[in-house]
Amino acid sequence: MxxxxxxxxxxxxxxxxxxxxxxxxxxxxxxxxxxxxxxxxxxxxxxxxxxxxxxxxxxxxxxxxxxxxxxxxxxxxxxxxxxxxxMTAPRKQLLKGVTCLGCGMSSLVRYFPGDYAAECLNCPSQKYSDRDYELLVQGQARGLESVNP
Known part of the structure; x- marks a missing residue:
């Protein structure tokens, strides 16, 4: 090495x-x-x-x-x-417009390469699989539709 x-x-x-x-x-x-x-x-x-x-x-x-x-x-x-x-640290992308279920903050990121679709920078236990992240996005989008019809 x-x-x-x-x-x-x-x-x-x-x-x-x-x-x-x-x-x-x-x-x-x-x-x-x-x-x-x-x-x-x-x-x-x-x-x-x-x-x-x-x-x-x-x-x-x-x-x-x-x-x-x-x-x-x-x-x-x-x-x-x-x-x-x-200089091989994973690349980090901030996932804008989606909030963490744990802390309610817009602190979800995706690492490339990574094991999860999203992880919270503030809540180490909040890690979302592809399916869970998609459900989170859909749920938060439905919530916005009810506020802004």
Whole structure:
């Protein structure tokens, strides 16, 4: 993995590449160690591919652990760092004219690529599938028709 940016011709060869205060590989390694220890598994090889494959394979179990918030924050921080460095962050489009059911604000966005048709910037739990978003748009449009006949 090259964390020097898309224009760099130089590969990252140091296993201790650094982002923030903790080396990238060490964050992955520590979570793999926690999974291996608690599940009685042999630790994976200490490379990005093996470690991410191990963590991905056990995500359902990880989601049930009391430390899942710490896991999510640390892995999310790595994803954010990689996206920033490689300039590969998802594109965000504000969905104008539709309000969130949770907060009532016009804060719905669509990410490209993304898993949902719409997500609220203010309410992390408000995520709409294609069908749900279409129903939301239709419902709010009907509400406007009754106000402005």
């Amino acid at each position: 090259n964390l020097l940016g898309p224009a760099s011709r130089q590969a990252v060869t140091d296993a201790q590449d650094q982002t923030g205060e903790t080396p990238f590989l060490e964050v992955l390694w520590s979570w793999c160690g926690a999974v291996a220890e608690e599940r009685g598994l042999t630790p994976p090889k200490k490379n990005v591919t093996a470690m991410t494959a191990r963590l991905t394979a056990h995500l359902t179990w990880v989601a049930e652990q009391p430390w899942v918030v710490d896991f999510s924050e640390e892995i999310g921080g790595l994803v954010y760092a990689v996206q920033k460095i490689t």
